Amino acid sequence: MPGFPSLAERILSRKAGRSLRAGQVDEFEIDLALTHEVLGPPTFRTFETLGVPLWNPDRVYVTIDHFVPAATVAQAENNRAIIAAVQRHGITHTGFYDGPSHQTLAESGLAGPGDVVVGTDSHTCTAGALGSFATGIGGTEMAGVLATGKLWLKVPHAISVRLTGSPPTGVSAKDVVLHLLRDLGMDGATYASLEFGGPGVRAMPMDERLVLANMAVELGAKVGLVEVDETTWRYVGREPEPGLDLTLHDGTDYSRRITVELSALEPLCAAPHSPANVRPVADVAGVVIQQAYIGSCTGGRLTDYRSAAQILRHRRVASSVRLIITPASKVIYRAMLAEGLLEIFAAAGAIVEPPGCGPCAGLQAGVLADGETAITASSRNFVGRMGSAGASIYLASPATVAASATTGMITDPRGLLAADEVLR
Amino acid sequence: MNITVSGRRWRLGDNLDTDVLFPGSFMTLTGAKADVALSGLAMLLPEIADGFRPGDAIVAGSNFGCGSSREYAAAALKDLGISVILARSFARIFFRNALNIGLPVLEIDRVDLIPDEGPLLVDLTAGTVSGADGSVATGTVLDPFLLDLLRDGGLMPRLRARMASLDTADGRGEHA
Numbered sequence: 397m398p399g400f401p402s403l404a405e406r407i408l409s410r411k412a413g414r415s416l417r418a419g420q421v422d423e424f425e426i427d428l429a430l431t432h433e434v435l436g437p438p439t440f441r442t443f444e445t446l447g448v449p450l451w452n453p454d455r456v457y458v459t460i461d462h463f464v465p466a467a468t469v470a471q472a473e474n475n476r477a478i479i480a481a482v483q484r485h486g487i488t489h490t491g492f493y494d495g496p497s498h499q500t501l502a503e504s505g506l507a508g509p510g511d512v513v514v515g516t517d518s519h520t521c522t523a524g525a526l527g528s529f530a531t532g533i534g535g536t537e538m539a540g541v542l543a544t545g546k547l548w549l550k551v552p553h554a555i556s557v558r559l560t561g562s563p564p565t566g567v568s569a570k571d572v573v574l575h576l577l578r579d580l581g582m583d584g585a586t587y588a589s590l591e592f593g594g595p596g597v598r599a600m601p602m603d604e605r606l607v608l609a610n611m612a613v614e615l616g617a618k619v620g621l622v623e624v625d626e627t628t629w630r631y632v633g634r635e636p637e638p639g640l641d642l643t644l645h646d647g648t649d650y651s652r653r654i655t656v657e658l659s660a661l662e663p664l665c666a667a668p669h670s671p672a673n674v675r676p677v678a679d680v681a682g683v684v685i686q687q688a689y690i691g692s693c694t695g696g697r698l699t700d701y702r703s704a705a706q707i708l709r710h711r712r713v714a715s716s717v718r719l720i721i722t723p724a725s726k727v728i729y730r731a732m733l734a735e736g737l738l739e740i741f742a743a744a745g746a747i748v749e750p751p752g753c754g755p756c757a758g759l760q761a762g763v764l765a766d767g768e769t770a771i772t773a774s775s776r777n778f779v780g781r782m783g784s785a786g787a788s789i790y791l792a793s794p795a796t797v798a799a800s801a802t803t804g805m806i807t808d809p810r811g812l813l814a815a816d817e818v819l820r
Numbered sequence: 821m822n823i824t825v826s827g828r829r830w831r832l833g834d835n836l837d838t839d840v841l842f843p844g845s846f847m848t849l850t851g852a853k854a855d856v857a858l859s860g861l862a863m864l865l866p867e868i869a870d871g872f873r874p875g876d877a878i879v880a881g882s883n884f885g886c887g888s889s890r891e892y893a894a895a896a897l898k899d900l901g902i903s904v905i906l907a908r909s910f911a912r913i914f915f916r917n918a919l920n921i922g923l924p925v926l927e928i929d930r931v932d933l934i935p936d937e938g939p940l941l942v943d944l945t946a947g948t949v950s951g952a953d954g955s956v957a958t959g960t961v962l963d964p965f966l967l968d969l970l971r972d973g974g975l976m977p978r979l980r981a982r983m984a985s986l987d988t989a990d991g992r993g994e995h996a
Binding site: 434437446447462470471473515516517518520533536537539582586616672757758778785 | 834835837839844845847848849850863882883886887888889891909911913916917920921963965974975976980983
């Protein structure tokens with residue numbers, strides 16, 4: 397007797413109109429296809445060799461988010477090429493220079509529970525926080541999607557991650573993902589649907605849920621699905637769909653069940669050169685840094701900046717450090733302005749750059765020199781990711797990054813937060 | 821579907837990422853470049869810079885091609901002339917990208933059984949790698965759907981053929 401279907405099985409079965417289980421292959425209609433100025437131009441070039449019209453210009457979302465604003469002539473040419481492609485095909489949904497596609501897509505209401513979303517970007521899985529079966533694909537596959545509106549997918553097996561309790565001060569969703577990376581490794585969820593649920597998830601704001609789904613790909617997962625509740629429906633601006641139950645079920649045959657007690661977590665960081673090279677921040681405290689970065693589709697949301705501002709409110713960025721901030725959308729940028737967060741960052745001496753992917757992928761202002769060390773709230777610390785192959789990158793939560801920026805060395809944020817508590 | 825590898829086997833470890841294979845700074849309109857992948861690989865295997873010859877194979881550990889979705893990483897390896905990538909496992913987007921552009925890949929659990937000397941016969945249909953010394957390493961047989969995709973030369977040649985046959989069937993002729 398097979399168990400109750402996983403979230404992935406439920407979404408894909410509903411889409412296919414027949415009951416599908418893990419391991420089965422089928423062709424699926426795509427609800428939304430995402431591409432951007434980096435991988436979009438070659439994708440459109442490949443698609444156009446087929447000589448057919450675009451399947452549905454209202455189901456494609458195109459952004460300019462990595463080359464914002466263009467830093468080289470070659471980047472500017474990519475931006476022109478993607479704008480031209482959007483015009484040629486009459487594509488209606490765009491996010492030009494608005495912030496990382498994964499955040500602007502989440503804000504757009506274009507993706508929601510039960511949808512199948514594909515994008516030419518590995519962090520497309522971020523939309524799993526909205527209850528969408530969302531995954532990254534390559535340019536050639538996307539060319540096929542643009543032509544046919546369909547893609548073959550194998551239904552993944554599922555791993556459940558139940559969060560219980562509530563996180564202590566100084567610990568956030570980023571630490572939860574780093575904890576999972578420490579336990580599972582970079583291929584611990586290869587091919588799987590990583591399904592998050594439990595009271596710890598339901599208590600999280602959407603900002604934090606998006607972090608869990610976003611870094612599912614760092615664990616090798618195909619999708620990172622977060623169970624759907626009122627927070628989800630409200631965030632996507634849709635009426636709850638009767639009969640669409642996307643909550644974790646005890647009777648599901650998960651290939652692995654993980655429980656994380658949030659109150660037991662501490663601030664973590666991934667040391668060079670792998671996101672799975674995880675250790676407590678306390679173990680690497682004192683490593684001298686030259687750059688600190690809070691931004692990207694992983695770490696540039698309002699919740700992230702509120703926690704960073706808590707540290708930076710009465711402190712200054714160390715003179716030996718450049719702290720770079722790139723909000724994950726213009727909506728977030730304006731909210732930061734309204735809440736006084738930008739004032740706090742400016743007073744602390746941070747460098748605030750426009751909403752975009754920022755220095756995360758080594759493409760924009762904030763590349764690292766040979767021998768430099770950075771701590772970042774983004775998602776990858778591979779060799780050469782942020783510039784020189786001779787640089788070292790530590791991944792951590794926005795609170796840890798902010799704390800480290802003020803001292804000039806990797807610092808556990810709990811010490812600074814406790815000091816503030818005493819002084820209050 | 822068989823591939824004969826007479827060239828060298830370049831051995832790599834686990835978790836080879838796409839930032840090494842194709843750094844972000846090269847992702848512009850000029851497209852995949854074999855030398856980008858070669859210099860990335862040379863960071864791990866300095867010898868490959870001068871020693872690589874088209875037809876050589878990569879033998880790697882687990883999670884090959886993890887990280888970004890950039891198809892440039894797979895395309896650059898294909899441009900370089902890699903005949904086949906044999907790895908303990910692949911990151912899923914890289915795996916799909918490779919097959920979609922017609923670059924053969926095969927999951928082999930015991931990559932240590934693959935000999936470094938003498939010709940290799942890679943049988944994608946059977947999922948085996950046979951060495952001249954009589955050794956046989958067994959892997960995961962590719963799904964028939966994916967084998968067909970490789971036979972067609974990848975997704976684009978397949979879609980072109982499919983669209984051409986649709987055109988013939990409904991008498992509309994070539995698309996403009």
